[in-house]
Amino acid sequence: MSQITRRDLLKLGAASAGIAATGLGANMALGGTVRLAESGKDFSAETGKERQAIPSACWQCVTRDGIIGFVEDGRLVKIEGNPELPRTNGKLCARGQAGTNILYNPDRLLHPLKRVGKRGEGRWQQISWDDALGLLVDGGEIAGRKVKGLRALRDEGHPENFMFHYGRMKGSDGKIIKSHFLTAYGTKTIGNHTGICECTKWTAQELTWGSHYDNWDFDNTRFILNFGSNVLECHTNHVPMAQRCIAAMGRGVEMYTFDVRLSNTAAKSTEWVPIKPGTDLAVVLAMCHVLMANDLYDQPFIETYTNVSVEELKSHLATYTPEWAETISGVPAEKIRSIALAYGRAKPSVCISYRGAVMHYNGVQTERAILMLEAIAGNIDCPGGRCRAVGASWKFTFPTPKTKGKKLHILDGHKGAYAYPTHHASHQVFDMIRQGPERPDIYMIYCYNPVYVNGDVQGNIDLMKDEEKMPFIVACDVALSETAELADLVLPDATYLERWTCDDMVCPSQIKEFYIRQPMVKPLGSTRNFCDVVIDIAKRLGFDLGFESAEEFVRNGCENTPGVKEAGGFEYMKKHGAWYDRSAKPAYFSHAKAVDITGATLDEATGVYYNQQPGDTDYSSLDGKHAAKQYVAQKCGDGEAHRGFPPDSHRWKTGMLEIRSKALADKGFDAIPAWMAIPEHEAMGSDDLILTTYKVNVQTHSRSQNCKWLTEIYHENPAWIHPQVAQPLGVEDGDMITVTSSVGQITTKARVTEAITPGVVAISYHCGHWAWGGYASSKSCGENYGHACEPDCHNKWWGKGAHDKGPKVWRDGRGVHVNWIVPNAGDPIGGGQRWMDTVVKVAKA
């Protein structure tokens, strides 16, 4: 049919008229009647463009900066930082600016999909929301197999067999979905991703100073000591911290960075101190030793607010000399000594730490040792030191459901594996399901890509393909991830640029900053904010959450939160995006606050003043949750009642900064941080290397790679190895190598560089996607993936013409994902994934 004539048209038109008669084709998308104006005075390209500035909040990473989006013709054309906020001061990183790429990604998922082939076969059917939610709620057939829906699980009395597993869900999103919907439904089988993120650090802080998450007061510090934080590239509070860190260095503050790799942070530091992986603890202990030996300790702080004495510390630390630490860490003793002295004398100084130091077997004790160092130096919660985080707390008036939920015991790893998995062991969930006997009937993931982000990728894929062990998998995301491609039902989520949230990230100025996320544009296609979807699901199940939309929930927060309310509530927040008390003073020294103890009971054994309830015998008898709830104050070393360092709801502790932890001693660990060797590293052969992983400044862990601009900048992750390692293997820069661990092998490209400690191989995350759209996977037109027609897929240089030998083998323009060779293993205390401990062998490919 190369041509049709008018006659053909008449015939086809007459035949098609039948369709018009049925009404099937009437008014499909366009309403109104055709009225032809003579000129487009409302929409002239030259004069009629309306540009609207909408303040909102980023979500490209957990920092969630304040942003302003500029909308023209209904199209978001640009994102900038919101200059009115003290947290970010109007700055925004590359990831934030590339947010439009997530919104308008040509591989974006725009409609619900139901699987019609085998899992992972790639055969789908676009379905309506009505059908999709019908399937989720009432069950039905997927590719010839019957599955149970949410209603059946609840009617059977087992709502816990619905597991909800999220990757990123913060602020009021979490309130709506978790505290209201999932609670009302009755499941407590709710997984998160903190086990692969930073839970080791959090557990350590909870054991020591009660709450989790710390702030480093760069604005007022005089010295920065850094263990394994890539603070200038990828801190969890990136833009606020990076700008303050650089500003401090601009004032002449020195920063010493201990890292196995010359990260950009290390490169910007006063000095990069290379260190053997997993030995930061030894160096920190030695630094504590140096401070004690040189009388550089804050005796009043130690004796008032910690539960150890100066003498106990001296005695505990006596053998941890810099010379001893040198034998463990490879860092020269003199270097340790001189940096420790500089840190101790520069008061206030701050010791910062992140995944490089803590995502190890000994990570909890490393972080606790760092808190001990800060306590010794008197840098706790003071201007210029390490402070307890200050974030907004929103108030909502919707009553939370009182349903007593049930849960499957699959969130915290195998019984007894971890002493205090207070933030769960998310990397173990798949193994728990694999081993059974408890397994969810419905496994739902939300903004989470477990196949890609956990270790043992092949194991993850194999489990997800097992329809006996995982009968019904539902994914809610903005594009088809590696995990969603293995699901049965996929729900298209609204991006962060299309939805409502009350948000609350920590402000490094120690001031509460309240801010909201509001839609810049209407959700694209038939995508929907999942917070709105759960309201519908609840209605289908026969219960009402008490609010009709996420917008109503956010409005409620704005109208009821003290301060925000008086400023003008919802209307004010829509206009400005954020509110903070301009007269607020930064919150320091909260532990020193005097507390009125009238009516409280003193527990003599612990020195805790608490609200005794009927049945309590003493404070020590309370479980963690009640200890936190009933805590009033701590009788400190000065005999006075201070606010102290209260426990949070995760675990029991006193109100002292617990350098000596009874909780740890009870489980057989050292009560005061002591050296803890990494078993696998002790047993290494001469040709073994330690694999370390890292992140870069223009990518978020797993989900920013569908941003074209970002992936154009960063799309390959060669393995860094030192020339001393490469030479004996005959490997030169750019050669292909294999990297093999106990769980698998990848073939990748070598980057031979002196910017890494010998004995280490470093491979970044972000790369090697085999799904998540054409940009992330570097597959496009003419290949086996992606849209055929995006013009830049022909122009782009990354991955062009590269041969694809499968996801475990390097491909130009894509690199290879490192998690194929990282086993899922948690630290024995917090259960945090040991990203930096894997022992590997490298060979020339």
Place this chain on the structure above:
Amino acid sequence: MTDRRSTSLPSGSGPEDQESVRALSRSHCYGLLALVLRGPPTEQIVEQLRSPPLAEVLGELGCDVAGNFAGELGAVTQRLAEDYTRLFVGPGPHVSPYASVNDDREGQLWGESTARVKRFIEQTGLSFEGDWDSIPDHIAIELEFMQRLTAHEADLCAQRTGGPKSNQQEIDRQLHRCRQIQHQFLHEHLSRWVPQFCDHILKLTNASFYREMAKLIQALIACDLQQTAAQEAS
């Protein structure tokens, strides 16, 4: 310049009637194509497609679609829905049904060309319905827009036949404007990306129904470009 064949078409009593019928036919053609590209087909749509008179005419036009429709209605519908999803949604090799992905320098959804299409459509007095769930430059919406314009043209032609003489001049002016706009839209939008979009469909699928619809769209646009140019010139 006029097309001689048009005068010999056996319809209506006068040239105005014939013009009206022609415009209405084009409208129905666009409507058909908009419908089949809007989303996965429903059983009702499939039933229409495989029944007379549409089935015969499609056959006569050389559209090799009959093979697609054999079998139980539910199964046929599901197969076509799967073909639609594979072809226009992915995640495998697929072709984006949005103009901006095909035509804009940035190749993203809701690009500059989307804004242009939206503005163009809204300038004609039409608006996007509150519950529509697509993006303004989806192939189906551009085709639906042509459906609406051509239906309006047919209305105007009919008015010219029946109405008082005094209105004729105004109607003629409106008719000219309507054709001008069609031509402009075909030139500035549809013909810029749709022929290539159809080529991609032809390359990417063996699902003959959508292959045949792609060929039909290409042919319709080619024919219409020629005709609107001719009408505008006259």
